[in-house]
Amino acid sequence: MLNLTPRIDPIIQSLLDDRDFLAQLLDALGSPLALVLPQQVTKNVTAFRETYRRHHLSGRLYYAHKANRSSALLRELAAGDTGVDVASLGELQHALGAGFTPDRIVATGPKNREFLWLAARAGATVSADSHDELAELAGIVAGHRLPRVPVSLRLSGFASPGVRLLTRGSRFGTPTGELPDLLDLLEKRADQLALTGVAYHLDTIGLPEKAVALENCLTALDECRTRGLRPRSLDIGGGFGVSYLADRVEWDRYTTELGQAVLGRRAPMTWHGHGYGLRAEGGTLRGSLALYPGYRPVSGAAYLDRLLGTPAPERGRPLGELLLDHMYDLDVEPGRALLDQCGLILARVVSVLRRDDEILVQLDINARDVSLEEHGVLMDPVVLPRAGDRRAGPAGVYLLGNLCLETDLITRRKVYLPVVPRPGDLLAFVNTAGYFMDFSATRALHQPVARKVAVYRTGGVRRWCLDEQYWPVHPRQEVS
Amino acid sequence: MRLDDITEAIGDTPLVRLDPAVHGLENIDLYAKLELLNPFGSVKDRAAWQMARPLLARGAPGDTVVELSSGNTAKALALLAGMHGRPFRSVTNRMKVPEIKELLLLLGAEIDELPGRSECLDPTDTDDPLTRMYRELAGAGGGYLHTDQYFNELNVEAHVHGTGPEIVKDLDGRAPDYFIACVGTAGSSTGVARVLRRHNPDVEVVGLVGAKSDFIPGIRTIDEVYEVGLFDPGVYDCLATITADDAIDGLLTLVRRCGILTGPTGGGAFQGAVRHLRTVDAGLTERKTAVFIVCDRVESYLSYVRDRRPEVFGRPPRRNSIRTLTDAEVAAAPALAPAAAQRWALEVDPLVVDLRSPHAYQALHLAGSVNLVDEVLAGLLHAGLPFDRRRPVLLVCPVGEKSARYAALLTRMGHPDARSLDGGIIAWRDAGLDLVR
Numbered sequence: 063m064l065n066l067t068p069r070i071d072p073i074i075q076s077l078l079d080d081r082d083f084l085a086q087l088l089d090a091l092g093s094p095l096a097l098v099l100p101q102q103v104t105k106n107v108t109a110f111r112e113t114y115r116r117h118h119l120s121g122r123l124y125y126a127h128k129a130n131r132s133s134a135l136l137r138e139l140a141a142g143d144t145g146v147d148v149a150s151l152g153e154l155q156h157a158l159g160a161g162f163t164p165d166r167i168v169a170t171g172p173k174n175r176e177f178l179w180l181a182a183r184a185g186a187t188v189s190a191d192s193h194d195e196l197a198e199l200a201g202i203v204a205g206h207r208l209p210r211v212p213v214s215l216r217l218s219g220f221a222s223p224g225v226r227l228l229t230r231g232s233r234f235g236t237p238t239g240e241l242p243d244l245l246d247l248l249e250k251r252a253d254q255l256a257l258t259g260v261a262y263h264l265d266t267i268g269l270p271e272k273a274v275a276l277e278n279c280l281t282a283l284d285e286c287r288t289r290g291l292r293p294r295s296l297d298i299g300g301g302f303g304v305s306y307l308a309d310r311v312e313w314d315r316y317t318t319e320l321g322q323a324v325l326g327r328r329a330p331m332t333w334h335g336h337g338y339g340l341r342a343e344g345g346t347l348r349g350s351l352a353l354y355p356g357y358r359p360v361s362g363a364a365y366l367d368r369l370l371g372t373p374a375p376e377r378g379r380p381l382g383e384l385l386l387d388h389m390y391d392l393d394v395e396p397g398r399a400l401l402d403q404c405g406l407i408l409a410r411v412v413s414v415l416r417r418d419d420e421i422l423v424q425l426d427i428n429a430r431d432v433s434l435e436e437h438g439v440l441m442d443p444v445v446l447p448r449a450g451d452r453r454a455g456p457a458g459v460y461l462l463g464n465l466c467l468e469t470d471l472i473t474r475r476k477v478y479l480p481v482v483p484r485p486g487d488l489l490a491f492v493n494t495a496g497y498f499m500d501f502s503a504t505r506a507l508h509q510p511v512a513r514k515v516a517v518y519r520t521g522g523v524r525r526w527c528l529d530e531q532y533w534p535v536h537p538r539q540e541v542s
Numbered sequence: 543m544r545l546d547d548i549t550e551a552i553g554d555t556p557l558v559r560l561d562p563a564v565h566g567l568e569n570i571d572l573y574a575k576l577e578l579l580n581p582f583g584s585v586k587d588r589a590a591w592q593m594a595r596p597l598l599a600r601g602a603p604g605d606t607v608v609e610l611s612s613g614n615t616a617k618a619l620a621l622l623a624g625m626h627g628r629p630f631r632s633v634t635n636r637m638k639v640p641e642i643k644e645l646l647l648l649l650g651a652e653i654d655e656l657p658g659r660s661e662c663l664d665p666t667d668t669d670d671p672l673t674r675m676y677r678e679l680a681g682a683g684g685g686y687l688h689t690d691q692y693f694n695e696l697n698v699e700a701h702v703h704g705t706g707p708e709i710v711k712d713l714d715g716r717a718p719d720y721f722i723a724c725v726g727t728a729g730s731s732t733g734v735a736r737v738l739r740r741h742n743p744d745v746e747v748v749g750l751v752g753a754k755s756d757f758i759p760g761i762r763t764i765d766e767v768y769e770v771g772l773f774d775p776g777v778y779d780c781l782a783t784i785t786a787d788d789a790i791d792g793l794l795t796l797v798r799r800c801g802i803l804t805g806p807t808g809g810g811a812f813q814g815a816v817r818h819l820r821t822v823d824a825g826l827t828e829r830k831t832a833v834f835i836v837c838d839r840v841e842s843y844l845s846y847v848r849d850r851r852p853e854v855f856g857r858p859p860r861r862n863s864i865r866t867l868t869d870a871e872v873a874a875a876p877a878l879a880p881a882a883a884q885r886w887a888l889e890v891d892p893l894v895v896d897l898r899s900p901h902a903y904q905a906l907h908l909a910g911s912v913n914l915v916d917e918v919l920a921g922l923l924h925a926g927l928p929f930d931r932r933r934p935v936l937l938v939c940p941v942g943e944k945s946a947r948y949a950a951l952l953t954r955m956g957h958p959d960a961r962s963l964d965g966g967i968i969a970w971r972d973a974g975l976d977l978v979r
Binding site: 118120222224225226227228229230265266267268269270271280284287300301303310314317318321322325339340344345346347348349350351352355377379383384386387388389398437 | 643644647652653654655656657658659660661662664666667668669670671672673754755764765768769770771773774898899901902903905906940941943967968971
C-alpha cells in the first residue's frame, strides 16, 4: 500500500466525521461541491504575524487573491488587518467590494489600462513590472488628473557574489541593472508617482536564491535613498509553501517506488505507466520529478522565519536583522500558505468498474474541479462511505473524471484507499483551498462548476451559506 | 620520490589495517584504502585525471573544462585544468558544503548553481540538471570539454587499472572477501569490484547509499543512484543505507582513534562496513579480509559536522556575553524613550553607539553617533569595557531589544551610566526626531 495520507486539521476532521451534514449539502447543491472555511484563514495570518513579531519586523501581509476566487475568504481577511495582492481588474474590484481600503491593496501581474486606471483612481499601490508600465501609469495619472499613486518596483535578475546562483528566468520584474532608468522616470514623474519600495518574487522553494534577491533589493533601496527617494518597504512576494502530507516516510517511499516503477523494476503505479517527469534511458533514471514536494518539513510562516534567519550572502548578517537595521517594512504575498487547511472539495462516486484487474472509480467531478494533478500535488482523498453496506478493501483504484475525455483522470496515479468505494459514497479532497479549487475549473461539456459554500461557527454552532452570501458579520460577535 | 608532474603522484595509496580494538571484529582483518592521500585529496583524483587527460590533449587552448560536480571531482578537475591553462566551470545542483565552495573559488573555478524547485509547479519542466547541461553545451557550439563523470566509462577504468590492482597487490595477490564502498558516481565501486571478482568470484561487494532525505557529501541516496549512468545494481551483492549520523560517527572514530583524517564519506564507509561485517563475524570459522575506501579528508567538512554535532566543537562559554544575562537584568537596564533620550543627550553629551549594520548606519543615523556593529561590540566586550566609565553611553539598535541587552551587560561590567534607547531607532524615527545621513 502506497498511501499518501493528507495532513488534516481538527476542524476539517470534524467536518469529515459528520458525513450526514456533508451528504445533505451535496444532495442540495450537487457534485462537485467546494467548501471554504473562512475562519481558518485567520489562524494562518496569526502564524505569520508571530514570525514578524519574533523578528521585530513590521509590514503588510498581502493575501495573493489568485489562490482562490472565494468571496468569503476575501471578506474574512478584509475584516482583519491583512492586505490583498490583486492580479487582475476583476480581483481589484472584488477586493474593493470586500471592504479592503486602497492602502491595503497592491496590484501585481500583467496590467491593462483599465486595471491601472482603477488602481490609480482608488489609490492602491501598483507593483510595476517594467519601465513602460510605470510610464503608462504616470500618463494615466496625469491625463486623468489623479492624485499621486504609490508604486513599488518589482525587480529581477539578481547577481550573486562568488558563486553564480542560477535562477529560472522570470517574465516579471525589471532587471536590477535597469534600476537607474526607473529612478530617472520616478524623478521626472514625481507629481504622479510616489515610490513605496521595491519587490521581488521568485518561483522557487530554494532559500539561497531568495537570500540573494532579498539582499540585492536592500542594495536597490539604498540606491533609491541616495537619489533622495524615501522608500519604506521591501516586498518579498510569496512562495512559502504548504506541507500537504502527514508523514514523510510515506512520501519518501512513494517517490522511491515511483522511480523503480519507471525503471520497470516493480509493477506500474500509474495510468499507462506515467512517470511524472521521470523516464528510463538504458536502465538509468532520467528527467526530474515534476511533483510538488508533498511533505515539507519547513513551510508557511516557518519558511519565512527560516528565510529571515538566513545570513545575507554578502553582508553576512541575517536578512531579518538587516531589514530591521534599515528600518524597512517587510511585505509578503502568501497565497497557498494562507489558505492551508481552509477548504475541501467533495465529489460523489457514480460507479465502480473492474477492467483488466484494475478498479476504476467514476466520480462526478473532473480534474479541473480539483486541480491537484495539474499542480503536481499528490494526496489521497478521504472516503466517506454511505451508511449501511460493508465495503471491500483496502485496494488501489484509479479515479476517473466526468468529462468525456480519455485524459480526464483526477490523478494518473493509482490511489490506495482503505475501502473500495461504492456508488453513492463521497470522496473528500481535503486542503484544496489554495489553487486547486477554482483556478482551472471549466464549464466544458456543460458540466457544472462546483458551487462554493462557506462553513463557519458562530455562537458555538456550525453554520453554512453560499460563498457569496458570507460576510464576517456574525450577530453574537457584536457588542451592543 | 622525485616527480616531473604532480599527476604522477596520483594513485599508489596505502592500504592500512585497522586496530581490531577499534572495530571489534574478531575474525576479519579490516583494511582502509587511503584515497585521501592522493595529491588533490581524494579518490576522485584518479577518475578526474583519467577522464580529463585525453580531453586536455585534444581540446583547443581556450576550451573550458566543465563537469556536474559539487565536490571532489570539481576540485581535482579545477587543479588539472589550471595546470593546463584552461578555465574550469562546475555546474552544481546545490553546493551544500560551504568550505568546498570557497575552496573551488580559491582554485579559480567558476561555479554555476542550478535553481531550486519551482513553487508554482510547471509539470512540463522535467529536465534533469544533466540534460539541461548537455543542451547548454550543445547550444554553445564547442569550447567545452565535458568529462561527464556519471556516464564516462573512463571513470570506471581509472579504478580497473589503479585502485583495484593496488588492493590485490597489497593483499599479496589475493582479493579480499568483502569490499565495502560508498556509491557516488559508482566509478570506484564498479571498477574495483570488477578487478576483485577476477581474482575471487566470491568476493562480497556491499554498496552504501545515503538514506533518503539525508545528505552525505559524495554519496548518492537510494533514489539518486538510479540516475547514474555507471550504476549497475548487479555489481553489488547488497545495497545498504547509511545516515549522516553514521557517517559522522565513523568519521570521529577514524579521526580520533586511528589517525586517519577521513571526511564523512570514508566515515560512512567505515561505519557501514563494520555494521555489515558484524553480522557475519561471529559465524566465521576462518580469517577473512575486508577492504573499504577512505575517499577524502576531514578539513573541508568542519561546518558539515558543526551543523549536525555542535557538541563536538564544545567550547567553554565566553566571558561577558549577552547570552549570560538573566531576564531580570535585561528588564532592569536603564532605558529612555526617544524624547527623553534627546533631552538627556543635550544635557550630558553621552557617547551614542549605534549597534546596527554599517550599510543601515550609513543610510540613516542619530547625529553624532558612532557605529559599532553588535557583533564587533560583543567581541570587544569579551576582553573588557571599551568605554571610559566617566562618560555616559546611549545604545541604539532597531527596536531597543539588543540595546537593552548591551546596556544590561555594560552595567554588570561596572559602567555607571549605560542606557538603551527604548523602542530603538524606529521609535526615534516614528517620533519625528532627526536622523542624518
